[in-house]
Amino acid sequence: VFALNIGQPPAPSWAHEAIIYHLMPDRFRPGNGRGWLQTEDLSGICGGTLLGVIEGLDYIADLGANCIWISPPYVTPSWHGYDTADYREIEPRLGDKETVRRLIDAAHDRGLRVLFDMACNHVSNHHPIFQAAQADSRSPYRDWFTFDDSEVGYQGFFGVASMPEINLTHPDARDWMVENGLYWVREFDIDGYRLDYASGCGPDFWTYFVGACKTEKPDTFYMGEITDPPDIMQSYVGRLDGLLDFPINHALRQTYAWKTWSEEDLQRFVARHQQYMPAEFVTPAFIDNHDMNRFHFVTGGDRSTLLAALEALVALPNPPVILYGTEVGLSQRQDYAEAKTLDAVREPMLWGDRQDKELLERTRALLHKRRR
Numbered sequence: 001v002f003a004l005n006i007g008q009p010p011a012p013s014w015a016h017e018a019i020i021y022h023l024m025p026d027r028f029r030p031g032n033g034r035g036w037l038q039t040e041d042l043s044g045i046c047g048g049t050l051l052g053v054i055e056g057l058d059y060i061a062d063l064g065a066n067c068i069w070i071s072p073p074y075v076t077p078s079w080h081g082y083d084t085a086d087y088r089e090i091e092p093r094l095g096d097k098e099t100v101r102r103l104i105d106a107a108h109d110r111g112l113r114v115l116f117d118m119a120c121n122h123v124s125n126h127h128p129i130f131q132a133a134q135a136d137s138r139s140p141y142r143d144w145f146t147f148d149d150s151e152v153g154y155q156g157f158f159g160v161a162s163m164p165e166i167n168l169t170h171p172d173a174r175d176w177m178v179e180n181g182l183y184w185v186r187e188f189d190i191d192g193y194r195l196d197y198a199s200g201c202g203p204d205f206w207t208y209f210v211g212a213c214k215t216e217k218p219d220t221f222y223m224g225e226i227t228d229p230p231d232i233m234q235s236y237v238g239r240l241d242g243l244l245d246f247p248i249n250h251a252l253r254q255t256y257a258w259k260t261w262s263e264e265d266l267q268r269f270v271a272r273h274q275q276y277m278p279a280e281f282v283t284p285a286f287i288d289n290h291d292m293n294r295f296h297f298v299t300g301g302d303r304s305t306l307l308a309a310l311e312a313l314v315a316l317p318n319p320p321v322i323l324y325g326t327e328v329g330l331s332q333r334q335d336y337a338e339a340k341t342l343d344a345v346r347e348p349m350l351w352g353d354r355q356d357k358e359l360l361e362r363t364r365a366l367l368h369k370r371r372r
Helices: 052-056 059-062 098-110 128-135 173-189 201-215 230-236 246-257 263-276 303-315 357-372
Strands: 020-023 067-070 086-090 114-117 192-196 221-225 318-321
Touching: 052 059, 052 098, 059 098, 059 357, 086 098, 086 173, 098 114, 098 221, 114 173, 128 357, 173 201, 192 201, 201 221, 201 230, 230 263, 246 263, 246 303, 263 357, 303 357
Parallel strands: 020 067, 020 318, 067 114, 114 192, 192 221
Antiparallel strands: none
């Protein structure tokens, strides 16, 4: 399948100047004076809410960010939300649609853009559409999924039974998923999406998705998660507004976390890498994210190394992305490979006296300097 929009609006100008703060609602802040439900079982619910996000907006704005990326807030059987069971409803333990309206209005009042996270490649096996397709071979949704003779009986995200992949080459499935994305843009005025595992959907799908959303709200921004090399990244130019820059992340870690590159090596790499992508294609950069060991953990809690990496990140032409807690020294208890779960990376946010105040102030200074 091949699809391309001629004359699709480019990334909005604000996206090129974005400083993005990524938070996971369950791990950011409980809100309303409550404490965490628990913090020991990182595969369980810790108790963050969207009300907590609202209460944290002044903190995020004061840090110097001007855009927040919120991990999926939709109905889900998991704490993290990347297995969606209803794209048009909010997970009740996080809040409701009225809370979402308050959140977006409050963010916009503070000059913060709001990006929702969305996984279009796969749904939860709790999703009613998948359950209908699985239960009845004559279901109109049967061809929306790929059923086979594998152990789980269908194609799942990396073979995971709880995340059946949806066949987005099917016109009805594609149009349904596009409408899911349109819903939050049209009804709640969000400013775009971070698109999880965008390569699973293929470049053509994003032509439909982004085209429809930009018709509704032209100054929205759509950044995909593609971990492939730059030549594959280029195939999304003109379809998505940009991609998270994993090659830059690797280069920053080579230089500052693993110390296998010199800063001169980094500078040479960045110069070549920046020439490879079109200037209008936005490639946000980061030193850590929610799917890898935290930078502070890799360096053994070395504040000076973390600050050097943050300074290099902020000096890049790429919009920087700060993972919640990086700015206050949040780390982790165990390597995710040893723990055999990415949940090990996703500790609850530190607040109050548990924050590294010097690190916070110096990170704040770096971000505000970039905005000047």
